[in-house]
Structure formats: structure tokens, C-alpha cells
Amino acid sequence: MKIVLKTFYGLEDVLADELKELGFPESTKLNRAVQIEGEWKDVYFLNLHVRCAISVLVELRKFPVKTEKDLYNEAKKINWSSLFDVKKTFAVKGAIHSTIFKHSQFPFLLIKDAIVDHFRDLKGERPDINVKSPQIVVDLYVRENEGVISVNTSGLPLFQRGYRQSTGDAPLNEVVAAALLRMSEWDKKTTLIDPFCGSGTILIEAALLAAGIPSNIERTHYAFKNMANFDADLWDEIHSKANKLVKELPCTLIGGDIDSQMVMKTRRNLRGFSFGRFVEVHNASVDEFPFPEGPAFMITNPPYGERLETDVEELYGTLGSIMKHQLLGYSCFVISSSEEGFKYLALRPDKKYKLFNGDLECSFRKYTIYEGSKKGEKQED
Template sequence: MNPLNQFFFCPCPRGLEDVLSQELASLGAQDITPRDSGVGFTGSYRLAMGVNLESRLASRVLWQVAKGTYHSEQDLYDQAMALPWSDWFCVEQTLKVDTRAHHSPLRSLDFATLRIKDAICDHFRAQQGQRPSIDTHQPEIRVYLFLDATHFTLSLDTSGDGLFKRGTRPEAGDAPLKRNLAAGLLALAQWQPGLPLLDAFCGAGTILLEAAEQSLQRAPGLNRSFAFEHLRSWPVTQHWPALLEEAHARVLPPTPLPLWGQDLKGDALELTRLNLAAAGLEGCVSLKQVNVLESSPPCPSGLLLSNLPYGVRLGEQAELSLFYPALGNTLKQRYAGWTACLFSADLTLPKSLHLKVTRRTPLYNGALECRLFRIPLVQGSNRS
């Protein structure tokens, strides 16, 4: 394998492919190819280490080690058996194989997964007389098999835990956002550090956490470990210390920032406080318990970015059908000069708000189809 021209794939929440492509380009990736729910690219091992450290949008970084055609599970076994697995990791490391498929003709994905696992274990047994152990919960090595109608791809995970896990254990609210989806909302809303930001439904504070860390130039992976640190063929000692040193050197000290969080519920604000404190950011964000319908903007202009409450049960939907028009009126009357970017699984939200939307970006929060609605707020003239 050419160490300067490896193939990688970064899965991401659906809808973030374009902004992830831009982020990867800024980090030095080449041959960037957006696909459904992720982005492929080429580059060196050092680049992939940097992407793990710096990417705010990717879910993980997968290193492609094989690609080919197949017709049966035996084809998968034979081609996997021929790969130099023992060059990449040790037999003492625990293993898990995950399979994803799109239009695969195979009847059982579980059996395809089993054949890949068998091939890896048989390779080690033939080479070293023993096989790696399987751990489906916290494996040290994750192998990913992707199947389409005619081709397979085998990849090794270089991230370990998902990249949306930033090294702290946040307290979750009722409807938590993953950190990379929160970063995607900030990117799609065109927020930049220094621009006043208000989350009027801050919940556990995920959007504010992400904005504060970006403002202080903290690399998202600065306080965690990665799977590539345990891959045998990667030049970790050659590149990783320098990458960490560069990331640490640019971090700014915590300071009050033009970031505000509001919520009607005191327990939600307490979650935000706990999460900010766990990240050493408690003095960076101003928090206030207030009903958004009685709120006022903290400064003349800025970005209001929020994950709106979404009713699943009938009673919740009835309550929100009254709340949304009142929210639209509050935004129009009190937040003129601001731009609202509202994230919701209610695809009819603009009709309920009676506000003019200039952009509707399709996104997914897990399997839930959502939209990010962009609404410039102009007093008295924005009713659709």
C-alpha cells in the first residue's frame, strides 16, 4: 500500500455530506467524493490521524483495506482470508465485524459477517497458531464490511469510539443531539466564532458546547484516544505527538463569549451547566431560565439556532399547535435583525410559525427525518 495515497471513508449524519466535504478539503484531503451518509477521500496516514483529531462532522474514519467483486459468502471468505490482517493488528486484540448492505443479493448478512470473522480468525490461526477473541461491546479492532449489488469493501476503523464522543461524558437531555450533528447545524447555519449565538431551547447545551469549543479553537479529539494508535502498520510515533502539540498550542483560555442559552425548564439549564463545567467552559456561556415567549434578544443582532421541541404523542402535538404560532409572533416582534435557524422533525413548521423560510435543509437525527429552517427576521414584514 502506498502510505501517501490511502483510501478512507467518513460516515456522517445524513444531510451533512457537503459541509463534511468542505471540512475535509480544509484539512488536506484529496479526491473527495460525497456519498449517501458519508464522504470518501484519499490521503496519508498522517492526514487520517489529523481528521480523527480535527473533524467536527465525521462520525468516524474508516481505512479501506480491500475492495472487489463477489457472488457468494465463499467469495468474501476467500478474499478476506488472503489479506495480511496480522500486519495490521495483533492476535491479542479483540475483534468485531460490522456489515452494512445496499441491494446485496446475499440472503443473510449475519452469515456474511460470520464468514469475514472466520477468514480473519483462520488467517491468524494459520500464521500464529491462535485466533483473536470476539468482543461485540468494546472491541479493540472494528472491521467494517459494506456490500452493494456486486462489490464489497472491507475497512478497518481508525477512530474507536464514534468521533461525536469528545472525551467527556455529557449528561443527556430528553432529546439529545450528537456532537457532530450539532456542529453540522452550526456549519449549515453559517455561524462563525464571534457571531452572537442564542439557543433558546438549549436542553443539555450541545449546540452551545460545540460553539464554545470552536470559539476557543479546541480540536474536538484533543481529550480522547483513537483506534489508529493500536494499528501496527501506522506511523503513529512519527506523526501523532506533533499533531497533538500543534492542537494544544492553539487552544485559547476560557473567557466569556457571545453565547447565550435559554430554557423554560430549570433542570435543562442544570444539565447545560453540568456539561459546560465538565468541559471547563462554565464561564464562557450565559444561561437564563425564561419562557421564550417572554424573552428578549441579548444583543441587537445575531443567530438564534435551536433544536425545537417536537411532539410525538397526540397531547404534545396539540400543545405545540398553539405554541408554534405564538413563537413565530415573538420572533417577528422581538428578534428583528436576527436570523433564526430552527431544527425540527415537524416538516410543516413554517406554516405553523407563519414566517417566511429562505432555506430548508433536509437532515436526519438518527432515523428521524428533519429540516433546518433558515428564517431572516424582519419586524412586521415577514409573515408569509
């Protein structure tokens, strides 16, 4: 069957590479998604192990769309009662990019009606709809004259890992953090530093990656558990094979934040893991941060001045000066939505990637800090 893994804009290649590592070499890149072929055991495995996807969908039906009625008629052809019980709640979500429909919510209502009518015709009763916390999530995607109906086997987005007890006002999305680590080509051995660690997302995702522990190991909710074909024994077998505990990490991880409340939240989030005691966290501003000698990686998400008030010129100017004068031998990676901030770093990036953190368009930039002339070069736009 066709399995579609959704992700954020700009992360399609990263996800395809991760899937290759997980044993799925053949994939097709779509818009904010990657498609593979597999079985239900793969669906369970991917929900647990994939780090760079938002959700895992199983395609039920693909069809041409000429009129509004086509959606209802095609949805009626699906044997919904074989997928879930009438006692389960459901919702229809997705995305519509088509001029056929004048109202963006109407296509979802058509699918909902088809599902309800299927159960009424067969069982004489109908399942309830629960938009906020449905047990079954049906996904509808329409692009111009093509429609795809799928079942979302994840339910809640996979960036809701289950490990983060405390967050700040502008947290970095966990899927984005996992993708940044892959994009940096960090080797899981070299020291990794985040001087603006917030509630610790980059540090935790790095520790999970280095230890070979699935990012979703603490998560208990998956929508596939509510499906009629759920194989509890198969799921238990897959889950039991996953790494859960480590006695040590193969690398040094150091984080810090100027906000003592954020440092407390990071430590609280780390406490739930066996590796928590190995991660060093400092309550320090970036100019007081105890950067070790290189080689090392710095991957960080400084305030953008969007959701957290900050003096962008002073903060990024200080960070740029530290990078130039103190971080020789470092590979530095900065994600930000602040173009002004990047200018105040006063460094030329080796690479730039466009991506999103939530609804904010960001740039992720690599700076290799050399001895000699290049370290002082101005950034060119």
C-alpha cells in the same frame, strides 16, 4: 491510501467543505460518506479535528462480489496479523445492500471466519470477538456486486466526544450540531443564541468552533491506538499541537431552557472547558428568554413532540411570534421533525435542508427576520 469518512444522510456536502478547510481539497462524495486520499498521520489528524464525521475508515480491499464465497476469499488475502495482534478483540460491522445475500448477518460471519482462519493458519491461535466493545473494528460495505473491506480507525462513533457528562431525554447529536453551525454560515463572531439548549450541545460545539479547539479534544479512545502500526509519538505530536485553552471567546454565546435540570446539565458540561465561564445560560421559557437586539444568530432544536411531550401548537406558535416581533435583524435556524410545528411558526423559510437527528428525519430551516412586510408572511408548503 483511501480514507473514507462516514457521516449522516444529507451532510455529505458539509463534510466535504469541512475537509477542504482542514487541508483536503480533493474529495469524492459517496452515500453518507466522503472519500479522500491520505496517510496514517492524516488518519490521526482527522480523528481529532473533524467535526462532521461519524468515523474514519481506511480501505483495505475493494473487489467484485458474485457469490458468497467471494467475501471469504477476498478477506483471506488481507494480512490481518500486520494490522493487529492476536490478543486484541475484534468485531465486523457495516452495511449490506445486495440481493446476493439472503441473510443480512451472514456476510459479516464470512469476514469473521476469514480473519480467524488467517490467525489460526499463521499463529496457531485465534483472536476473540467482542461485539459490544471491540478493540479493532472491521467495516464491510457491500452494494450490489461490489464489496469494500476497511478498518474503522475511530472505533466508537466520533459524536461520542468525551465532553458531555450529562444529557437529557432527547439530545441533539454532536456531529449534527457541528454540521448545523456550518450550514448556518455563522461567522464565529456574531452573537449566537439557543433558547432550547437542552444539555448544551449547540452552545458547546459553537464555542469549540469559535475557539478553534477540536471537538474531540476530550476524547481518549480511538481504535487506531489498538492497531499494530500505531505511532504513539506521531499521535502525541498531533495532539499537542491542537488548541486546548482559551482566555476569551470571539463571540457572545447565550443559551437557555425552561427545565432547570437541563440548565444544570448544560453548566456541568461547560465546566470542563476553559471557555465555560464565558457562555451565558438562563433558566427561562422561550417567551421569557432575554433575547438581545440583533444582529444575531438563533440556532435551536425545540422539542418535536416525538421523544419529549410538548404542546407543539402552543410552543411553535409562541416561537414564531417571538421571531416575528422581537428578533428583527436575526438569522434564525430551526431543526425539527415536526411538520406541524413548522406550520405553527407561520413564517416562510429562506432555505430548507433534509437531514437526520438519530433515526428521526428532520428539516433544518433558515428564517431571515426583516423589518416590514416579509416578517408577517405565512409559510408556503
